[in-house]
Every structure is written in structure tokens, then in C-alpha cells.
Amino acid sequence: MTLPAAQHTEGKKNVTFRVFRFNPQVDSKPYFDDYTIPVERGITVLRSLNYIKEHIDGSVSFRAFCQAGICGSCSMRVNGLSQLACTTQVWDVLAKSREPGIIKVEPLRNLPLIKDLIVDMDPLVGKMVHYSNWIDSTMPEAKMGIKEFLISEEEFLRYDKATDCILCASCVSECSILRANKEYVSPAVLLKSYRMSVDSRDSMHEQRLAELVKDHGVWDCTHCYRCQESCVKSIPIMDAIHGLREDAIESRGKHDTSGSKHAEAFMTDIEKKGKLIEATLPIRTNGVVWTLQNLLPMAMKMIMKRRTPPPPPLVKSVKGIKIFRTMFREMTEHVKQDQKSHKK
Amino acid sequence: MKPFDIVIVGGGGAGLYAAMEAMKTNPALNIAVLSKVYPNRSHTSAAQGGANAALGNKAKDDTVEMHIFDTIKGSDYLADQDAVDVLCSEAPKIIRELENMGTPWSRLEDSTIAQRPFGGAGRPRCCYCSDKTGHTILQTLYEQCLRKGVLFFNEYFALNLSVSGSCSNGLIAMNMKSGKVEAFPAKTVIFATGGYAKMYWNRSSNAAGNTGDGQAIAYRAGIPMKDMEFVQFHPTGLRKSGLLVTEGARGEGGYLLNKDGERFMARYAPEKMELGPRDLVSRSLETEILQGRGFDSPAGKYLHLDLTHLGADLIKSRLPQIREMSMNFEGVDPIEEPIPVRPTAHYSMGGIDTDNQTRTVMGGVYAAGECGCVSVHGANRLGGNSLLDILVFGRIAGRTAAEEAGRFTPGTISEAELHAQLQEVRGGMQSAGRYERYGELREELGQTLALNVGIFRESSLLQKGIEDIAELKERFKKVRIFDTSDVFNTNLMQVLELKNMLDLAETVAAGAFAREESRGSHTRIDFPVRDDAKWHKHTLTTLVNGKVTLGEKPVTMGRYELQERTY
Numbered sequence: 001m002t003l004p005a006a007q008h009t010e011g012k013k014n015v016t017f018r019v020f021r022f023n024p025q026v027d028s029k030p031y032f033d034d035y036t037i038p039v040e041r042g043i044t045v046l047r048s049l050n051y052i053k054e055h056i057d058g059s060v061s062f063r064a065f066c067q068a069g070i071c072g073s074c075s076m077r078v079n080g081l082s083q084l085a086c087t088t089q090v091w092d093v094l095a096k097s098r099e100p101g102i103i104k105v106e107p108l109r110n111l112p113l114i115k116d117l118i119v120d121m122d123p124l125v126g127k128m129v130h131y132s133n134w135i136d137s138t139m140p141e142a143k144m145g146i147k148e149f150l151i152s153e154e155e156f157l158r159y160d161k162a163t164d165c166i167l168c169a170s171c172v173s174e175c176s177i178l179r180a181n182k183e184y185v186s187p188a189v190l191l192k193s194y195r196m197s198v199d200s201r202d203s204m205h206e207q208r209l210a211e212l213v214k215d216h217g218v219w220d221c222t223h224c225y226r227c228q229e230s231c232v233k234s235i236p237i238m239d240a241i242h243g244l245r246e247d248a249i250e251s252r253g254k255h256d257t258s259g260s261k262h263a264e265a266f267m268t269d270i271e272k273k274g275k276l277i278e279a280t281l282p283i284r285t286n287g288v289v290w291t292l293q294n295l296l297p298m299a300m301k302m303i304m305k306r307r308t309p310p311p312p313p314l315v316k317s318v319k320g321i322k323i324f325r326t327m328f329r330e331m332t333e334h335v336k337q338d339q340k341s342h343k344k
Numbered sequence: 345m346k347p348f349d350i351v352i353v354g355g356g357g358a359g360l361y362a363a364m365e366a367m368k369t370n371p372a373l374n375i376a377v378l379s380k381v382y383p384n385r386s387h388t389s390a391a392q393g394g395a396n397a398a399l400g401n402k403a404k405d406d407t408v409e410m411h412i413f414d415t416i417k418g419s420d421y422l423a424d425q426d427a428v429d430v431l432c433s434e435a436p437k438i439i440r441e442l443e444n445m446g447t448p449w450s451r452l453e454d455s456t457i458a459q460r461p462f463g464g465a466g467r468p469r470c471c472y473c474s475d476k477t478g479h480t481i482l483q484t485l486y487e488q489c490l491r492k493g494v495l496f497f498n499e500y501f502a503l504n505l506s507v508s509g510s511c512s513n514g515l516i517a518m519n520m521k522s523g524k525v526e527a528f529p530a531k532t533v534i535f536a537t538g539g540y541a542k543m544y545w546n547r548s549s550n551a552a553g554n555t556g557d558g559q560a561i562a563y564r565a566g567i568p569m570k571d572m573e574f575v576q577f578h579p580t581g582l583r584k585s586g587l588l589v590t591e592g593a594r595g596e597g598g599y600l601l602n603k604d605g606e607r608f609m610a611r612y613a614p615e616k617m618e619l620g621p622r623d624l625v626s627r628s629l630e631t632e633i634l635q636g637r638g639f640d641s642p643a644g645k646y647l648h649l650d651l652t653h654l655g656a657d658l659i660k661s662r663l664p665q666i667r668e669m670s671m672n673f674e675g676v677d678p679i680e681e682p683i684p685v686r687p688t689a690h691y692s693m694g695g696i697d698t699d700n701q702t703r704t705v706m707g708g709v710y711a712a713g714e715c716g717c718v719s720v721h722g723a724n725r726l727g728g729n730s731l732l733d734i735l736v737f738g739r740i741a742g743r744t745a746a747e748e749a750g751r752f753t754p755g756t757i758s759e760a761e762l763h764a765q766l767q768e769v770r771g772g773m774q775s776a777g778r779y780e781r782y783g784e785l786r787e788e789l790g791q792t793l794a795l796n797v798g799i800f801r802e803s804s805l806l807q808k809g810i811e812d813i814a815e816l817k818e819r820f821k822k823v824r825i826f827d828t829s830d831v832f833n834t835n836l837m838q839v840l841e842l843k844n845m846l847d848l849a850e851t852v853a854a855g856a857f858a859r860e861e862s863r864g865s866h867t868r869i870d871f872p873v874r875d876d877a878k879w880h881k882h883t884l885t886t887l888v889n890g891k892v893t894l895g896e897k898p899v900t901m902g903r904y905e906l907q908e909r910t911y
Contacts, residue, residue, distance in 0.1 A: 023829050023831060024831055025829050025830060025831055026829070042584065042673075042674075042675060044672075044673075050783075053783075053834075053835070054781065054782075054783030054784075055781070055783065057826070058825070058826030058827050058835040059826055059827035059828075059829070059835060061827070061832055061833070061834050061835075062834070063381075063834075064552055065381055065385050065387075065551045065552055065553050066385075066387065066389065066390050066551040066552075067551065067552060067585070067587070068390060068551075068585075068587045068588070068669060068673075069668065069669065069672060070389050070390050070476075070479060070665070071381075071384075071385040071386075071387070071389050071390070071551065072384070072385060073381065073382075073385050087668075087672045089672070114521060114831065114832055115829075115831050115832045118832050121382055121498075122498075125382070125490070128487075128490060129490050132491070133487060133490070134446070134487035134488060134490060134491040135445060135446030135484075135487065135488075136491065137444055137445055137446060139444040141368070143444075144440070144441045144444040144445065145437040145438065145440045145441035145444065146437075146440065147440065148399075148440050148443050148444075148456055148457055149443060149444065150454075150455035150456065151449075151451055151455055152451065152455050153451045153453070153455075156448060156449075156450065156451050159448060160448065160474070163448045163473070163476070163479075163480050163483065164476065166384075166389070166479065167382075167384055196446075199446060199448075201444070201446055202446070
């Protein structure tokens with residue numbers, strides 16, 4: 001569908017929006033519809049979609065509410081990247097578009113599709129509930145409203161940025177773990193969990209953490225940083241995830257779960273050799289029994305293909321290991337002191 | 345479905361507080377919250393500036409009494425003084441309650457909740473969390489509701505009250521995900537659906553969904569609306585989109601400048617300058633523009649909000665959202681250049697007529713927040729009082745409904761009624777003789793309202809506005825719904841929202857036409873002064889036999905006598 005007046009005046013460009021379409025009532029599989037409209041500088045993707053809906057095809061379905069980047073309704077994938085349609089400038093996207101003049105608009109990934117650009121947010125809400133993403137106040141309900149907690153600016157700053165989260169689920173859509181495992185806690189919920197955990201008013205730190213260290217929890221993140229890169233509010237989500245992990249090791253010990261054991265094994269290897277001793281890593285993380293049960297077939301295949309990592313005695317230390325160790329210990333000391341001063 | 349004790353329509357600040365308080369009042373009750381969006385999307389999240397409470401953290405000599413007086417004066421003496429008493433006396437308690445529940449307030453050096461100056465307030469009493477106060481309050485309330493296991497029906501669009509006699513049987517709503525029309529039989533219904541200022545469409549700071557659904561439903565059920573003509577224009581909307589730049593920007597020291605670089609507020613409010621009350625500042629901007637001292641642009645005339653002298657650090661730490669919005673929607677970095685602004689429809693003082701306990705005239709029906717009109721804002725709301733309003737009266741609504749639910753028997757909603765509703769709703773999907781586009785009607789409604797029922801009003805303009813609305817209502821009968829599917833039909837929803845706006849626009853224009861005086865946000869060029877002898881009263885608009893019918897209600901006075909309002 002193309003508008004008749006195909007004009008290329010200055011300040012206006014004809015842009016084709018390639019919109020993902022799926023109506024579960026009639027479509028057996030999704031397809032794309034092209035809508036070409038003139039767009040001037042300063043127009044957002046959402047305004048373009050509104051224009052298409054009002055003037056060309058009323059059946060194009062998407063969510064939108066505040067139109068000011070604060071409610072989080074209109075998150076979708078624009079040219080492959082999850083973001084808010086209302087704060088995304090069409091011309092900015094065009095400048096980076098692989099196919100000139102074409103903007104592809106698709107629903108978020110990793111959440112069940114409802115229709116066109118609309119996905120189901122219920123799984124995310126379910127996880128917020130599962131991981132107690134709330135403050136369970138140390139103040140009994142009957143005493144609320146009488147006195148303020150005194151909270152330092154320093155403590156406020158610890159969670160200030162995390163409270164910017166508008167639950168738009170862009171990070172959920174970009175998360176590489178969720179693509180493989182829909183049960184994974186998801187970045188937004190980890191961020192919110194962190195925000196609650198560092199709040200001194202909260203009383204359920206231990207319980208929340210106990211849930212987070214289980215399977216599908218905080219240790220499943222692979223540090224791909226996609227959540228942080230795509231965050232529409234530029235929240236350092238990975239800092240929150242690291243914060244939760246440090247918290248878990250500190251308050252639950254190094255041998256708590258396979259996650260913490262894995263992290264611990266990394267630290268030991270790096271300090272000792274300056275690199276990983278991969279052959280024994282699974283054993284140290286998950287124990288002998290688990291490794292034999294789960295990794296033996298893969299180990300056999302690796303032997304067949306001669307891809308096995310060298311046995312521990314053959315792993316040589318990296319060059320300059322002595323200087324590295326000094327630096328490593330110094331850094332570890334710094335981190336410990338930082339954590340101590342944070343606690344105060 | 346099993347009848348509910350309480351059905352709350354709307355999941356913003358008022359609705360969520362009502363749900364929590366109702367559960368606390370009587371944990372045995374069967375409560376549901378219906379929302380047309382996920383509750384955390386509600387428009388409460390857009391409130392940037394903060395909530396007023398005389399905590400005395402910043403100014404030690406601040407008192408509840410001063411807050412009361414500021415609010416009454418700000419309302420141009422149209423607020424009910426007993427209601428304002430409740431609002432301001434409850435304020436410190438409810439802000440602390442939120443704090444105790446986990447709201448991340450910004451802090452002062454002594455670790456208490458931070459407060460800043462706001463328009464029309466004698467002391468810095470606006471509690472805030474940088475410029476995301478509403479967002480953090482809404483998050484806190486949503487989190488607490490999840491913690492308590494509140495039953496949510498998300499993405500349900502409320503259609504109508506089912507009424508028998510003078511009582512309601514409950515609510516009829518459409519499940520957006522399935523398109524099914526469902527019955528919610530209930531002993532009590534609380535409307536907390538927010539405001540109706542989006543009827544000004546492109547000249548509004550509101551979310552697309554602030555279409556006055558709750559008010560329109562109540563209005564169609566015969567419940568009177570109160571003071572609908574009072575619509576607040578916020579002085580500083582972004583030029584292109586109407587989106588809001590918080591009053592906090594001026595609270596932090598921002599200047600308003602005309603094209604001559606003059607701080608023109610010196611002419612209108614020499615003492616308070618940029619921090620005068622909203623109605624006055626909006627009129628000042630509009631006057632500057634009308635008298636040719638505004639900037640010109642294809643997107644319309646505008647003025648400058650200058651923050652450049654505040655410095656990068658302050659802007660980044662205290663007004664980060666404003667900076668982001670200016671850059672996203674105007675391409676202007678406020679650290680470098682002034683922000684282009686003009687007044688934008690922002691808040692509806694009017695709403696469903698309620699008493700101080702949020703009761704409407706219909707048994708078992710309550711309303712709270714921007715949706716209701718107690719009235720605490722009168723003819724003009726002070727900045728920082730709307731978040732407070734939704735919290736205080738949301739809580740009262742929850743408590744009152746919980747206490748009174750036992751008095752009402754749940755009605756039944758018949759299959760026939762549901763079927764009729766479904767037929768009516770989907771009528772627009774028939775193609776025969778239907779050609780009007782809802783987008784155009786919506787746009788025209790906004791235009792005529794901004795032009796004829798806007799900041800400056802006059803008898804002939806208002807007459808034109810009334811005629812335009814009537815014509816739009818006629819054309820609406822021929823509106824076409826292009827999406828014929830059941831699943832998540834946003835086309836259908838937007839048409840239903842337009843219907844609500846059209847119904848309410850009639851009451852706004854009728855009230856404005858009748859009120860022959862200037863008071864607060866309502867400025868009549870042909871009646872430029874406040875006329876207490878004739879008009880110191882609330883306007884009621886009721887739907888009788890399909891027609892807007894005007895009525896009135898006295899203003900409850902108290903300790904404060906009528907005075908001239910100067911700043």
C-alpha cells in the first residue's frame with residue numbers, strides 16, 4: 001500500500017514501515033505488511049504507526065499510552081532492536097537501516113505473541129511475584145504513616161537508577177538466556193530484585209535471595225550485556241546482576257549453589273594460572289556425579305574429535321603470572337574494602 | 345462469575361490505593377481491580393513533580409493549616425473547605441505511609457524526605473523523587489498490591505454500569521484479549537479511571553487513554569458530573585507534542601522568556617514570578633503569544649523555558665527526564681538551549697460528583713482521584729496536589745466501599761444485557777453507510793475544544809464549540825471500525841474512547857457556557873471578573889432524557905472567607 005503523493009521534498013522522506021502482522025483468529029502464521037508514508041524529521045515511530053492506523057489500516061494493532069517514554073507500553077522491535085516506539089525517531093532509525101528507506105517493526109521477543117505487535121506481559125508479572133519484587137517493610141502495618149525511615153542520600157543513590165525501570169520489557173526481549181529458557185528469571189526482574197535487596201527498609205532479603213540462587217535464577221546470566229545495551233532508560237542492569245551475585249556469595253557462602261561454585265572456581269584458576277583449567281571446571285562447579293551423568297557423552301565426543309582441554313598439570317601459567325597475581329590480590333583487597341564501606 | 349464485594353475500575357494511584365485499603369479494612373472481601381492497561385502503565389506514572397505534604401522537612405515552619413489555605417486560595421475559593429481539610433491533614437501521614445512501604449523519595453541532607461517549592465505554595469512542601477515521583481509511587485503501589493495478592497483483570501475495557509432503580513448491579517466490561525463482553529456483578533463499584541483532559545487531543549499532556557471512561561459511564565448511568573468546565577492548562581507543554589515539562593523545572597529556578605528575552609512573568613505575578621499558580625501562568629503565556637511576543641514555528645507559536653543558567657549538574661541530577669524528553673521530542677538539550685513551550689490541557693478539576701467519603705448519588709458507586717470531584721481543587725488545582733488527591737481519596741474510597749459493601753445486595757447482570765451491549769459495541773463494524781474515520785473526529789474534537797473551550801473563553805466561541813461537538817456526535821454515528829477481529833481490537837477501543845470523550849465534551853462546553861464569570865482556570869473574556877454573588881457554587885451536569893441538564897450545588901465554606909486572589 002503506497003500513498004499516491006510520492007514526494008521527496010526536503011525535510012520529508014518516504015518511509016516504508018514493514019509491519020509484523022498476526023491475527024490468531026485468521027492467520028496460521030505471521031507475515032509482513034508494507035505501509036509507505038511521508039515522514040518529516042522529528043517524527044517518532046509511534047506517531048508513524050498512529051498515522052498508519054488512522055489513515056491507512058485500522059487493523060494494525062499495537063499498544064501505546066503515555067507517548068512520552070514513561071509508561072512502557074509501546075516497546076517493540078524496530079529494525080531488530082527492542083525499544084520504545086514513542087521515543088524512537090524515524091530518521092535516526094533510517095540512518096542506520098540496512099535496507100534504505102525501510103523500517104521493520106516487530107513484536108518483542110521472549111514473550112507470548114497475542115496479535116501483531118502486542119505480546120503478553122503476564123509471564124513477566126508472574127516472575128515479579130515469584131521473586132517477591134516488593135519491599136516487605138520492617139515497619140509493621142499498624143505503625144505505618146507515623147514516622148519516616150531516615151535514609152541517607154548515599155543509600156538512595158544505590159537504588160535510584162534501578163527505580164527508573166518502567167517494565168517495558170525491552171531487556172526481556174533482548175535477553176539471550178530467555179531465548180533458550182523461558183523460565184529464566186529475566187533481566188528486569190533481577191534489576192527489581194536488586195533494587196529491593198539494597199533497600200534498608202526491606203525485611204525479606206534472605207528469602208528473595210534464596211529463590212534467586214535456584215535454577216533459572218541469578219547464576220544463569222551469561223554476561224552478554226544485551227539487556228543493558230538495549231535498556232531504554234540506560235540503567236546499568238549488569239551492575240545489578242553482579243550486585244546480586246556478590247550479595248549471594250557474601251551472605252550464603254561460596255559453596256551455596258553450582259553458580260557460586262562456578263564463580264569461585266574461576267577466581268581460583270585465574271589467581272593460580274592466569275587462565276581457566278577447563279577440564280575440571282564442570283566437576284568443581286557441579287560435582288563428580290553430575291558431571292559423569294551429564295557431560296560424559298559430550299566428553300566422549302570431544303575425545304573423538306580431539307577437542308579435549310588439556311589436563312590440569314599441563315595447563316601452564318600465563319606469562320608474567322607473578323606480577324599478575326600481585327595485581328589480582330590487590331584488586332581483590334580493594335573490592336573487599338569497597339564492599340565493607342558500602343555496608344556502612 | 346461470583347459476585348464481587350468491590351470492583352475497582354482503574355489501576356492508577358487511586359485504584360491501587362483503594363484496593364489495598366479495602367483489603368486492609370476487611371480481608372474477607374472479594375475484590376477485583378479492572379484496568380484497560382497493565383496497572384504499572386497508568387497515567388499516575390507520568391506525574392513528575394511530586395506530592396504536597398506539610399512534613400516540615402525543608403521549611404520547619406510549614407503547617408497543615410498553611411497547606412489548607414494555599415489549596416483553598418489556589419482553588420479560587422471553589423473547593424469545599426471540609427474536603428480540603430481532609431486532603432491536607434491526611435497528607436503527612438499518607439506520604440510517610442508510602443515511604444514506609446518503600447517509595448524511593450529523594451532525601452535531604454538530614455536523611456528525611458526531600459521537599460521543593462511548587463507553584464502557589466507558601467512553603468517548599470512538595471515531596472519528590474527526582475522528576476519521576478508519580479512513576480515511583482505507582483511502582484510502589486503496584487508492588488504492594490502484587491505482594492498482597494490483589495486480583496487484577498488487566499486489559500479489560502469498562503463499558504457500562506448495569507443499573508436497576510437507584511442502585512448498580514455491577515459493571516460490564518470487555519476483555520481486550522478475547523473481545524468478549526463480560527459481567528462483573530458487584531455490591532460496590534469504585535471508579536478511579538483518571539481524567540478527561542485528553543479530549544483536547546494534540547493540545548493535551550495526557551496519555552492517549554485519559555478519555556474519561558469512568559466519568560462517561562457514570563454520566564450515562566445518570567450520575568451528575570461536577571465542575572466539568574474547569575480544565576487546567578499547564579503552562580509548559582512541549583510545543584510539538586503537548587507533552588509536559590514539570591513545574592519542578594521552574595521550581596528549580598527555570599525562567600520563562602518571550603521572544604524579546606524578557607522574563608515576562610514580572611508583568612503578571614511580580615512576587616511569585618514563574619512560580620505563580622498554573623491558571624495564572626498559563627494565561628500569561630497565552631497573552632504573550634496573543635500579543636505577538638511569542639516565537640513562530642510551523643508547529644505553532646511558543647515561548648521559551650530557559651534552564652541553561654541552572655548548569656549541567658543540576659539538570660542532570662534533578663531533571664533528567666525533562667532533559668531526555670526535550671531531546672527526544674524537540675531535539676533540544678536544555679543544558680545548551682531553552683525549551684520551546686506553550687500551555688497544554690493537563691488536568692480535569694471536574695469529575696463525578698462525590699461527597700467527602702467518595703460516595704456518588706447512586707448507591708454502591710464511588711469515585712476517587714481525578715475521575716471524581718470531591719471537590720478539593722475547585723476552579724484550579726495546585727501543582728503537587730493531584731498525586732496527593734489520588735492517594736488520600738483512593739484510600740478513603742477503598743475504606744468506605746469496604747465498610748459499606750454489606751449494605752448492598754449484589755445484583756445480577758443478565759445474558760440479554762451482555763448481548764445487547766456486545767451488539768452495540770460492535771455496531772460500528774458494519775460497513776453499510778459508515779465512512780467516518782475516528783482519527784479525524786478525534787482530531788477535530790481537540791481542535792474545537794482548544795480553540796473555543798480553551799484558556800480564553802467567550803460566549804460566541806463557546807456557542808461554536810457546542811455546535812461543533814453536536815455535529816461531531818452526529819458524525820460519530822457513522823464512524824467505521826475497520827478492525828473486525830475479536831482479539832485485542834484497539835481500533836474498537838479507540839472508537840469507544842472517542843464516544844466517551846464526545847459525551848463528556850458536551851458537559852465541559854455546557855458548563856463553560858453557563859458560568860458567566862472568570863474563576864480559576866475558567867476565563868471568560870466577556871465576564872472577566874469573579875462573580876461570587878451569582879457563581880460561587882458548583883456546576884452539576886446530568887444526563888436527563890439524552891440531554892445535558894445543568895444544576896448546581898453549594899460550596900462548603902469553613903474558616904476562610906472569600907477573598908480576592910492575587911499572587
